[in-house]
Amino acid sequence: IGGIVPNLLLTDFAVAEPINNGITQINKKNSTENNAGTPAYLAPERWQGQGATLQSDIYAFGIMLYEILAGERPFKIDNPSGAPLREWATQHCQQPIATMPLEYRRYQRIINKALAKRIEKRYQSMEEIVMGLKKL
16 A cells, blocks of 8 residues: 555554564563453462463463353452452452362362462472373
């Protein structure tokens, strides 16, 4: 068409970001100092301002696994008053892990370990999770 077409990067939620100064500018914006992520899947340490780690990804995986099997998220939070996100996060992080429906109860141990509130109690790798799933 003859006009200048900027370089664009499609980020989360289909937001197009110009990358005039290269990918490094985008990477700085999305660094681990940023608390980016879908709130319902963020690990407790992410709400405390810590960066993303393998263990925070394992936590998110645990929520997704529960949601796939049970058809709902493991943590239910009522927010009828439109409370600030920080209050919602506090409720999320304080709730116990929900019990799996009977037909999926065999996954409970894996879910519990993936969703452990303390990082050191979570799986240390996805390979560990895969090994646990194979044993079922």
